[in-house]
Amino acid sequence: MIFPFFQFGLFVKLFALILILFYFIFVVVCYRQIMLMNQVLNSKIAPIIKTLALFQTIAVAVLFFLAVFLA
Amino acid sequence: MNGAIVSVKKRKLYNSPMPRIRVDHIEPDASPKEAAPPASPTEASPTDKQLRSQTGTSFLAAFSAFPKNIFFAGREEGEDILLLLRAHPITTLPWILVTLGLILTPIIIFPLFAAANILPFVGVGSALIFTLLWYLATFTDAFINFLYWYFNVYIVTNERVVDLDWYSIIYRKVSSCQISKIQDVSTVQAGVFAGIFDFGNVVIQTAAEFPNFEFTAVPHPQLVAKKIQELMQEEEPE
Numbered sequence: 001m002i003f004p005f006f007q008f009g010l011f012v013k014l015f016a017l018i019l020i021l022f023y024f025i026f027v028v029v030c031y032r033q034i035m036l037m038n039q040v041l042n043s044k045i046a047p048i049i050k051t052l053a054l055f056q057t058i059a060v061a062v063l064f065f066l067a068v069f070l071a
Numbered sequence: 072m073n074g075a076i077v078s079v080k081k082r083k084l085y086n087s088p089m090p091r092i093r094v095d096h097i098e099p100d101a102s103p104k105e106a107a108p109p110a111s112p113t114e115a116s117p118t119d120k121q122l123r124s125q126t127g128t129s130f131l132a133a134f135s136a137f138p139k140n141i142f143f144a145g146r147e148e149g150e151d152i153l154l155l156l157r158a159h160p161i162t163t164l165p166w167i168l169v170t171l172g173l174i175l176t177p178i179i180i181f182p183l184f185a186a187a188n189i190l191p192f193v194g195v196g197s198a199l200i201f202t203l204l205w206y207l208a209t210f211t212d213a214f215i216n217f218l219y220w221y222f223n224v225y226i227v228t229n230e231r232v233v234d235l236d237w238y239s240i241i242y243r244k245v246s247s248c249q250i251s252k253i254q255d256v257s258t259v260q261a262g263v264f265a266g267i268f269d270f271g272n273v274v275i276q277t278a279a280e281f282p283n284f285e286f287t288a289v290p291h292p293q294l295v296a297k298k299i300q301e302l303m304q305e306e307e308p309e
Binding site for chain 1: 130131140141142143144194196197199200201203204207208210211214215218221222224235237240241243245
């Protein structure tokens with residue numbers, strides 16, 4: 001039985017939001033592990049790696065909010 | 072003369088009973104003596120010269136001899152890092168090619184989808200979000216692969232060998248073994264690429280908790296093994 005209010009686009013949007021949410025959790029875990037690894041092995045490139053990890057985390061967070069309003 | 076009695080022929084010279092004594096006045100050497108170069112047993116052997124000639128200058132080098140400004144957890148005071156090794160850069164080629172493919176895919180596939188009117192219900196906003204998600208995921212994949220290569224290091228110091236392994240995001244292992252507990256060092260170089268680019272495995276058998284250390288796909292494995300054997304000889308009690 002098909003619900004009358006069912007919309008395929010809404011289903012796709014909901015799926016994308018859940019996917020981006022899990023992606024955000026993943027990059028947060030990555031960020032934490034990168035901080036720990038930089039404590040284990042520290043070198044000149046450590047600040048660059050930290051910056052890229054932070055950029056990645058922020059970018060996924062922004063993507064989530066864009067997906068809420070644009071998709 | 073040890074107290075022996077020696078007859079001395081006395082001669083009167085210039086009516087003086089005292090013998091003539093010649094004293095040569097020697098001026099002290101005023102020139103500063105050059106300081107002897109400090110002894111550096113870690114840089115004295117020909118192997119060290121070979122290591123220096125092969126070392127990479129970039130901070131992303133896979134083979135770095137006597138690196139500066141490197142710190143690893145557990146490093147003791149007075150412990151010098153002699154070698155910092157990673158897998159040869161050629162081993163990163165597969166994921167680099169995959170990343171390039173992922174970057175080019177939206178550029179090729181999405182216009183084809185639009186031209187063929189596939190998925191007509193997908194609006195502009197959704198297409199933008201999906202494209203951003205694709206490229207962010209590609210960046211994450213490339214970044215994680217780079218970090219796996221960068222943080223999987225093998226360190227040889229004047230006291231021990233250290234193996235830092237980062238198997239996955241949540242699984243890493245740090246192993247170390249004193250040079251004095253190393254029993255055998257061998258190298259394995261197999262394959263065409265290994266021969267062309269001179270990389271291979273260095274297998275270290277130890278009497279420690281972890282019986283084997285394996286440096287995987289490191290550049291110049293024979294040179295690494297030679298240096299470790301030199302360190303073993305220095306540690307051997309005479």
